[in-house]
Amino acid sequence: MLQEKASAVIDDHVTRSQAREGTQSVPNPSHLAVAVTSNIPSGNEADQNIENIKVVLHERELWKKFHEAGTEMIITKAGRRMFPSYKVKVTGMNPKTKYILLTDIVPADDHRYKFCDNKWMVAGKAEPAMPGRLYVHPDSPATGSHWMRQLVSFQKLKLTNNHLDPFGHIILNSMHKYQPRLHIVKADENNAFGSKNTAYCTHVFHETAFISVTSYQNHKITQLKIENNPFAKGFRGSEEGDLRVSRLQGKDYPVISKNMVRQRLISSHGHLAGKLGTGVLTGQPQVLSSYQYTDPGAHFSNSDPQDLLSSSFPQSRDPGLLYHRFKHRADNARHLELGCKRPYLETPAAVSEEHYFRSAPSYESPLLSHPYCPDAMSSREACMYGGTEAEAGSGTVEVEELSSPSLNCNMWASMQPYPRYSVQTVEGVAYQPFAAHFANAATVASVVSPHCPAAVAMAARPQADLGVYNPAAAAAAAQRALPVAHSSSSTSSSSSSPTVPGLRERSSHQSPYPRKSGSPLRPPRDFSVYPPQSCMSIRDASYQYQMGLSSTGTHWGD
DNA sequence: TCTGACACCTA
DNA sequence: CTAGGTGTCAG
Numbered sequence: 001m002l003q004e005k006a007s008a009v010i011d012d013h014v015t016r017s018q019a020r021e022g023t024q025s026v027p028n029p030s031h032l033a034v035a036v037t038s039n040i041p042s043g044n045e046a047d048q049n050i051e052n053i054k055v056v057l058h059e060r061e062l063w064k065k066f067h068e069a070g071t072e073m074i075i076t077k078a079g080r081r082m083f084p085s086y087k088v089k090v091t092g093m094n095p096k097t098k099y100i101l102l103t104d105i106v107p108a109d110d111h112r113y114k115f116c117d118n119k120w121m122v123a124g125k126a127e128p129a130m131p132g133r134l135y136v137h138p139d140s141p142a143t144g145s146h147w148m149r150q151l152v153s154f155q156k157l158k159l160t161n162n163h164l165d166p167f168g169h170i171i172l173n174s175m176h177k178y179q180p181r182l183h184i185v186k187a188d189e190n191n192a193f194g195s196k197n198t199a200y201c202t203h204v205f206h207e208t209a210f211i212s213v214t215s216y217q218n219h220k221i222t223q224l225k226i227e228n229n230p231f232a233k234g235f236r237g238s239e240e241g242d243l244r245v246s247r248l249q250g251k252d253y254p255v256i257s258k259n260m261v262r263q264r265l266i267s268s269h270g271h272l273a274g275k276l277g278t279g280v281l282t283g284q285p286q287v288l289s290s291y292q293y294t295d296p297g298a299h300f301s302n303s304d305p306q307d308l309l310s311s312s313f314p315q316s317r318d319p320g321l322l323y324h325r326f327k328h329r330a331d332n333a334r335h336l337e338l339g340c341k342r343p344y345l346e347t348p349a350a351v352s353e354e355h356y357f358r359s360a361p362s363y364e365s366p367l368l369s370h371p372y373c374p375d376a377m378s379s380r381e382a383c384m385y386g387g388t389e390a391e392a393g394s395g396t397v398e399v400e401e402l403s404s405p406s407l408n409c410n411m412w413a414s415m416q417p418y419p420r421y422s423v424q425t426v427e428g429v430a431y432q433p434f435a436a437h438f439a440n441a442a443t444v445a446s447v448v449s450p451h452c453p454a455a456v457a458m459a460a461r462p463q464a465d466l467g468v469y470n471p472a473a474a475a476a477a478a479q480r481a482l483p484v485a486h487s488s489s490s491t492s493s494s495s496s497s498p499t500v501p502g503l504r505e506r507s508s509h510q511s512p513y514p515r516k517s518g519s520p521l522r523p524p525r526d527f528s529v530y531p532p533q534s535c536m537s538i539r540d541a542s543y544q545y546q547m548g549l550s551s552t553g554t555h556w557g558d
Numbered sequence: 559t560c561t562g563a564c565a566c567c568t569a
Numbered sequence: 570c571t572a573g574g575t576g577t578c579a580g
Contacts, residue, residue, distance in 0.1 A: 074576085077561075081574070161560085174559080214560050215577090222576075231574040234566035 050199040053184055057205040058087035058151050062228060064207050069220040070120050071210035073178075079158030079169035083229050086154040086180055086208060093144025098187040100140040101147060103154050104132055105170050108177040108209050115217035127173045134183075135170060141187035154182075161214065172212040179209045 057063060063071075063084050074080045086103060093099060107129055114123035135157040139146065158169040165171055172178055185200035216222040226235040 083575090226576070229575065230568055231566090232576060233568075235576055 050184065050186055050201050053090060053092040053201055055182060055184070055203040056089040056091075057208065058089055058153075059084060060205075060207065063205070066221065066224055067207040067209070069224060070218055071208075072213045072216055072218060072221045073159055073210045074216065075159045075161040075172050075174060075212045075214060077160060077162045077165075079160045079165070079167055081155060081158055082180075082210070083225050084208075086157065086182075087151045088154075088182060088203075089151055090147045090184070093148055093184075095143060095145035095148070097144050098141040099144060099147060100136060100185040100187045101152055102134050102136040102140065102183050102185070103157060103180055104134045104183070105159070105172065105178045105180045106132065108179040111177065112173075113175050113177060113211055118218070120211060120217075123175070126176050133168065133170045135168075159212065161212070174212050174214050177209060177211050179204060179206070 066084055071084075073082050090101075107126060110126040111122045112124040112126050113120050115121075135154060137152060137154060138156070139152075158167070159172050160167070160169040161172060161174050162169075163171055182203040182205075183200055184203070186198050211217075216225070226232045
């Protein structure tokens with residue numbers, strides 16, 4: 001109850017207020033929005049807009065509840081939706097300009113976790129990042145008025161632990177902490193041509209960070225899911241605490257499903273065992289929570305901001321990893337149905353992440369290609385893809401840091417999941433930051449389209465191909481552009497320093513660390529700042545990427 | 559730890 | 570009605 005509606009309501013309100021506030025209010029750093037606005041570059045009109053775009057996390061209150069307890073997201077072979085779903089309220093867009101909205105989920109740090117003693121603890125180093133995949137909102141590309149008209153929902157996004165996932169779902173490793181990010185890419189005509197710059201912004205809401213699991217570890221989280229997710233209604237007691245209980249106890253039979261009852265009982269016994277005494281069964285969240293959560297939550301939360309930061313990252317991961325995998329379809333393939341399939345692409349290892357910041361503004365990279373091909377898919381469903389290889393778009397980014405929630409433009413840097421990591425990643429790895437590449441002309445369009453299902457689809461295939469990248473594709477791609485996502489890395493620290501995004505190829509070379517770019521280097525951790533958003537513009541022509549870290553305006557280049 | 563089947567529920 | 574999203578449990 002609370003959750004949904006409330007959230008909705010709240011959100012709206014929140015959104016705005018939050019946006020600003022949010023950042024602040026929230027524990028995080030906020031720096032928020034403010035930053036955003038300012039920067040933008042004067043130069044391009046469009047660009048300006050991007051910077052002015054504000055994004056508010058919908059149902060932030062609900063997200064916070066989960067965050068405090070240490071959000072967990074189930075990942076399955078078939079793909080599982082995130083529960084608090086990722087929905088945002090967007091304002092500040094140019095009503096007539098077209099934008100592509102997409103999300104990616106990058107590692108929040110490079111640790112592997114275990115849930116012991118009701119707490120999440122670091123249990124080693126993270127596995128190599130997977131190919132980052134992007135989930136393009138099904139409505140993309142669409143005008144600013146479309147996006148601002150209502151909440152933008154990414155609820156259909158699915159998470160999987162199947163590294164060979166054929167559906168385009170976002171691939172994650174279990175027991176690792178991740179941070180979802182939202183990217184807004186301009187798909188305007190103007191941008192289309194190479195010369196133009198395509199701008200994009202990244203928004204990060206730290207309260208959406210989560211640890212991926214194959215089964216819930218923290219009972220509190222389970223309870224929050226049951227109580228707030230409509231599809232888990234069957235596991236609710238009644239709302240009233242008693243009722244639930246009563247049901248459990250009393251009614252097993254007819255009324256309530258046996259299973260439920262059992263489950264509850266069982267669970268209570270088993271899991272809770274002693275603890276339950278209280279009322280866990282009922283579904284009351286509270287009960288457990290006290291125990292469990294306390295710590296965990298804290299833990300988690302801390303992590304966010306800090307974690308990321310703190311995490312030191314360790315080291316690099318293997319550079320070698322590239323994942324490009326080609327995906328085979330799994331058996332499941334059949335599932336694929338429609339939409340899904342196509343959309344995603346992966347990025348192989350690629351990832352480079354570098355970002356170029358403005359300082360180094362445009363870098364041009366050679367292009368890589370984007371692998372995306374257009375397929376035809378139908379409409380727009382969301383698509384996911386990974387960046388494959390190469391791509392690098394050229395874009396410049398600026399980073400600003402915004403506050404907590406999201407925002408701003410310079411993002412990549414801001415987020416970085418693994419600070420160093422990224423870097424490393426860059427090297428070999430997989431993670432990719434989101435890079436957008438755009439081909440020139442088509443760029444935008446392409447961008448869009450690529451995302452689009454059809455395109456995506458193609459893209460997807462590319463995966464297979466991808467492994468390596470194809471030039472050809474690239475060429476084609478070139479026409480379209482696509483963003484790639486790399487997640488990772490980029491970010492944070494890098495942000496500060498610009499990393500270069502590079503192409504994978506390049507990237508591959510790149511040194512892991514920082515370098516790059518940009519002018520500014522920032523220490524990795526800087527990101528403590530953690531700006532939530534960042535914006536970039538891409539320039540495309542070649543696929544250059546640029547990311548500007550600094551917020552500053554970006555001028556893109558031009 | 560993870561997977562698949564299951565009942566229950568939403569849409 | 571069907572299709573599909575839930576957590577749970579057995580394995």
